[in-house]
Amino acid sequence: MKIVVCVKYVPDAQAERTFEQDLTTDRTSVDGLLSELDEYAVEEALKLVEAAEGEVVVLTMGPEQATDAVRKALQMGAHSGVHVLDDAIAGSDAPATSLVLAKAVEKIGGADLVLTGMASTDGTMSVVPAMMAERLGLPQVTMASELGVENGAVTIRRDGDASTETITAQLPALVSVTDQINEPRYPSFKGIMAAKKKPLETWSLADLGVDAGEVGQGAAWTTVESFTARPPREAGQVVQDEGEGGARLAEFLVSKKFV
Amino acid sequence: MAEVLVLVDHVDGAVRKTTSELLTIARRLGEPSAVFIGAGYDRAAAVLAEFGAEKVYTVDDDQVTRYLVAPKAEVLAQLVQQTSPAAVLIPSNTEGKEIAARLSIKTSSGLITDAVDVQAGEGGPVTTQSVFAGSYTVQAKVTQGTPIITVKPNSATPEAVNSSPSTEAVTITLSAAATQAEVTDRKPRERSGRPELNEAAIVVSGGRGTNGDFAAVEAFADSLGAAVGASRAAVDAGWYPHANQVGQTGKQVSPQLYVAAGISGAIQHRAGMQTSKMIVAVNKDEEAPIFELVDFGVVGDLFSVLPQATDAVEKSKG
Ligand SMILES: Cc1cc2nc3c(=O)[nH]c(=O)nc-3n(C[C@H](O)[C@H](O)[C@H](O)COP(=O)(O)OP(=O)(O)OC[C@H]3O[C@@H](n4cnc5c(N)ncnc54)[C@H](O)[C@@H]3O)c2cc1C
Ligand SMILES: Nc1ncnc2c1ncn2[C@@H]1O[C@H](COP(=O)(O)O)[C@@H](O)[C@H]1O
Numbered sequence: 001m002k003i004v005v006c007v008k009y010v011p012d013a014q015a016e017r018t019f020e021q022d023l024t025t026d027r028t029s030v031d032g033l034l035s036e037l038d039e040y041a042v043e044e045a046l047k048l049v050e051a052a053e054g055e056v057v058v059l060t061m062g063p064e065q066a067t068d069a070v071r072k073a074l075q076m077g078a079h080s081g082v083h084v085l086d087d088a089i090a091g092s093d094a095p096a097t098s099l100v101l102a103k104a105v106e107k108i109g110g111a112d113l114v115l116t117g118m119a120s121t122d123g124t125m126s127v128v129p130a131m132m133a134e135r136l137g138l139p140q141v142t143m144a145s146e147l148g149v150e151n152g153a154v155t156i157r158r159d160g161d162a163s164t165e166t167i168t169a170q171l172p173a174l175v176s177v178t179d180q181i182n183e184p185r186y187p188s189f190k191g192i193m194a195a196k197k198k199p200l201e202t203w204s205l206a207d208l209g210v211d212a213g214e215v216g217q218g219a220a221w222t223t224v225e226s227f228t229a230r231p232p233r234e235a236g237q238v239v240q241d242e243g244e245g246g247a248r249l250a251e252f253l254v255s256k257k258f259v
Numbered sequence: 260m261a262e263v264l265v266l267v268d269h270v271d272g273a274v275r276k277t278t279s280e281l282l283t284i285a286r287r288l289g290e291p292s293a294v295f296i297g298a299g300y301d302r303a304a305a306v307l308a309e310f311g312a313e314k315v316y317t318v319d320d321d322q323v324t325r326y327l328v329a330p331k332a333e334v335l336a337q338l339v340q341q342t343s344p345a346a347v348l349i350p351s352n353t354e355g356k357e358i359a360a361r362l363s364i365k366t367s368s369g370l371i372t373d374a375v376d377v378q379a380g381e382g383g384p385v386t387t388q389s390v391f392a393g394s395y396t397v398q399a400k401v402t403q404g405t406p407i408i409t410v411k412p413n414s415a416t417p418e419a420v421n422s423s424p425s426t427e428a429v430t431i432t433l434s435a436a437a438t439q440a441e442v443t444d445r446k447p448r449e450r451s452g453r454p455e456l457n458e459a460a461i462v463v464s465g466g467r468g469t470n471g472d473f474a475a476v477e478a479f480a481d482s483l484g485a486a487v488g489a490s491r492a493a494v495d496a497g498w499y500p501h502a503n504q505v506g507q508t509g510k511q512v513s514p515q516l517y518v519a520a521g522i523s524g525a526i527q528h529r530a531g532m533q534t535s536k537m538i539v540a541v542n543k544d545e546e547a548p549i550f551e552l553v554d555f556g557v558v559g560d561l562f563s564v565l566p567q568a569t570d571a572v573e574k575s576k577g
Contacts, residue, residue, distance in 0.1 A: 037508070094360070094363075094370065095363055095364060095369075095370070098364070118508065119507075119508075121507070125356070125372050125373075126353070126356050126357075126372075127356055127357070127359070127360035127363075127370065127372060128360075129357075129360075130328065130356075130357040130358075130360035130361050131360045131361065131363065131364050133329075133361075134329075134332070134360070134361040134364040134365065135364060137436045138439075139439030139440040140327060140328055140329055140357070140361075140439075140440050141327070141440050142327075142328070142357060143353055145501075155443075158327075159501060159502060160353065160354065161352050161353065161354070161457075162270045162447060162448055163445045163446055163447045163448055164445075164446045164448065165327075165442050165444065165445050165446075166442070166443045166444035166445075167327050167440050167441065167442055167443070168440070168441050168443050169439050169440040169441065170439065173439075173440070178508065179508045180501060220369075220402070221363070221367075221368065221369030221370070221401060221402060221403040221404065222369040222370070222371055222399055222400065222401050222402060222403075223399065223400055223402050224397055224398070224399050225385060225398040225399060225400055226397070226398045227395060227396075227397055227398075228395065228396050228397075229394065229395055229396075230389075230393065230394055230395060230396055233538075233551075233552060233554075234554075236538075236550075236552075236553040236554040236555055236556060237554070237555050237556070238545070238550055238553065238555075238556035238557075238558060239555075239556070239557055239558070240545075240557075240558045240559065241557050241558060241559025241560070241563070241564055244567075245541075245557040245558075245559040245563075245564045245567070245568075246557070246563065246564040246565065246566065246567025246568035246569075246570070246571060247567055247568070247571045248557065249539065249541070249555065249557050249564060249568040249571075250567075250568045250571030250572045250575065251571070252539070252555045253483070253516070253539075253568075253572065254572075254575050256516075256537065258461060258483060258515070258516050259483070259572050259575050259576060
C-alpha cells in the first residue's frame with residue numbers, strides 16, 4: 001500500500017522564537033513545527049503500513065522551513081518526503097493550496113490513500129481535504145475517528161453533528177483523521193538518525209505544471225478588507241470563595257438577567 | 260433582486276435554529292431561497308416560510324443522502340448555475356464547510372468560512388470573522404465567482420417575516436465521482452434533553468477538575484437551561500462524550516454566557532469559547548489562565564460553589 005500524507009508546517013508561537021534566535025541548532029526540527037493535528041495522520045499511515053506493508057510519502061507545501069515538518073514525519077517513520085517550494089506560493093488561499101497538493105499527489109503517483117489532518121492548527125478552515133478530493137476525483141472519507149482498510153476498501157467512523165456514521169469507499173481514497181484516532185508516537189533516537197538518510201525531494205510549481213499565476217496572494221479568490229484587534233476584555237471581577245462564592249455567582253447571573 | 264441560496268440544516272425535517280439565522284442574513288443580501296435536501300420537508304415548510312424564504316428548492320432523493328457530502332455539493336452547484344445567486348449561505352459545521360469547499364472548487368468561487376456576521380456591501384457581501392482565537396476581527400469579501408459563505412451559529416437574531424414560498428422539486432443526476440463514499444450506517448446521537456451545544460444561549464462546561472463527576476456541572480446547567488460542554492481532558496478520560504467537547508478539535512461555541520468549571524483555560528480550549536459574550540469560571544487555582552478571560556470568576560472548589568449557586572438560582576426563579 002502506498003500512502004501520501006499531507007502535513008503542514010505551522011508557525012508555533014514559542015518554537016518560532018527559538019528558531020529565529022538560533023538558526024544553527026536543529027533543536028527546532030526535533031521539537032517539530034509539524035502541525036500537531038497532522039501527526040495523527042502520519043501515525044495512522046505508519047500503523048497501516050506496519051500492519052500490512054507499503055510506503056509512506058510525506059507531502060508539504062510551504063516556505064523553506066516547512067522542511068522541518070517533513071523531517072519530523074520522516075523521524076516518526078515515514079519513508080520519503082516531498083516539499084513543494086516556490087516563491088510564488090506565498091499567500092496562497094485554500095483553493096490554491098488544494099490545487100498544488102492535488103498536482104503533487106498526482107506526480108507522486110500510485111497512492112492508495114491520501115491522508116490529511118482534520119484542520120491546520122493555524123488556520124483551522126478544515127476545507128483543504130474536501131477540496132483535494134474534489135480536484136482529484138477521489139472518494140472523500142473525512143473526519144475519521146476510526147479507520148480500517150480491508151479488501152481494497154477503507155471504512156471509517158465519522159462522528160457527525162447529529163449522528164455517528166460509518167463511511168465506506170473503494171481505494172484509492174482521500175481520508176482526513178481527527179485527534180480521536182490514535183496517539184501519535186514520538187520519534188525514537190534511531191528514527192531521528194535514520195531520517196537523515198531518507199530521500200526528500202523539493203519540487204517547484206514548474207515541476208508540477210502549475211502556472212505561478214494560479215497561486216499566491218494575487219490569485220486568491222477572497223480579500224481581507226480590514227483588520228481590527230479586538231478591544232481587550234475588561235478585567236472581570238474575581239472573588240475568593242469564603243463560603244458564599246456560589247451565592248455571589250448566582251447574584252452576578254441574576255444581575256445580568258441570565259436567571 | 261437576485262436569489263440568495265440558503266442550505267437548510269435539519270434532521271429529518273426538524274430545522275435547526277441556524278437556518279432561521281441564515282434566512283435572516285440572506286434577506287439583507289437578496290431574496291432568500293432555501294435549499295432543502297433530504298426527507299421531511301413537510302415538517303420544515305412552516306419554519307422556512309416563517310423566516311422569509313421566498314422560494315424553496317427541495318431535493319428528496321436517497322442517492323443524495325446515501326453518499327457523503329459530494330452529492331450535496333453537486334446539488335448546490337447545479338442551483339448556482341441555474342439561478343446565478345448573489346451568495347450561497349451554508350451553516351458552518353463540519354459537513355457544511357466540506358460542502359462549501361467542494362462547491363468553491365466546482366464553481367471557481369471564493370469561499371469564506373466561519374463568518375460571525377454578513378452585511379451587504381458594494382460589490383457583494385462583506386463578512387466578519389473572528390481570528391487568532393478571537394483576538395482579531397477581520398472583514399473580508401469574495402472577489403471571484405459566487406460568494407460562498409459558511410456562517411456560525413448565533414450570528415444573527417432570527418426575524419420572523421411570514422412569506423409564502425413557492426417550491427420547486429429539483430432532480431439531479433449525480434456524477435460517478437459523487438457516489439463513491441457511501442454512508443453504510445447512521446446512528447443518531449442520543450439526545451440528552453438539554454439544548455444543543457452549538458445553539459444554546461448558555462453553556463456550562465466541566466474539565467479535569469470534575470474528577471469524573473459531572474453531576475454538579477449538569478445540575479447547574481439544568482438550573483440555567485444550559486447545554487453541557489467538556490474540556491478535552493474530561494473527554495479523553497472518558498467522563499463525557501466527545502460530541503460535547505468544546506475547543507479547537509471540538510465544538511466552537513459563542514453563547515451569551517459560558518461557564519467553565521474545573522477547566523484551566525488552555526489555548527486549544529479557548530479557541531472554542533473565547534468569543535462567548537460573557538465568561539464565568541470556577542477554579543480552585545487563582546493562577547489558572549481561564550481567569551484572564553472572565554467577566555466573573557470564583558476561586559474555589561467547584562463541588563461546593565456550583566451546588567450553592569444552583570440552589571441560589573433555583574430560589575431566585577421562585
Ligand atoms: C492538537 C490539540 C488539540 C486540542 N483540542 C482541545 C479541545 O478541542 N478542547 C480542549 O478543551 N482541549 C483541547 N486540547 C487540550 C488542551 O491543551 C488541554 O490539555 C485541556 O484543555 C485541559 O483540560 P482541563 O482544563 O480540563 O484540564 P487541566 O488543564 O488539567 O485543568 C484542570 C483545572 O481544574 C482545576 N480544578 C481541579 N480541581 C478542582 C476543583 N475541585 N474545583 C475547581 N477547580 C478545580 C485546576 O485548578 C485546573 O485549573 C488540545 C490539545 C492539543 C495538543
Ligand atoms: N500547505 C499544506 N501542505 C500540506 N498539507 C496541507 C497544507 N495545508 C493544509 N494541508 C492539509 O490539509 C489539512 C486541513 O487543512 P486546512 O483546510 O487548512 O484546515 C491539514 O491537516 C493538512 O493535512
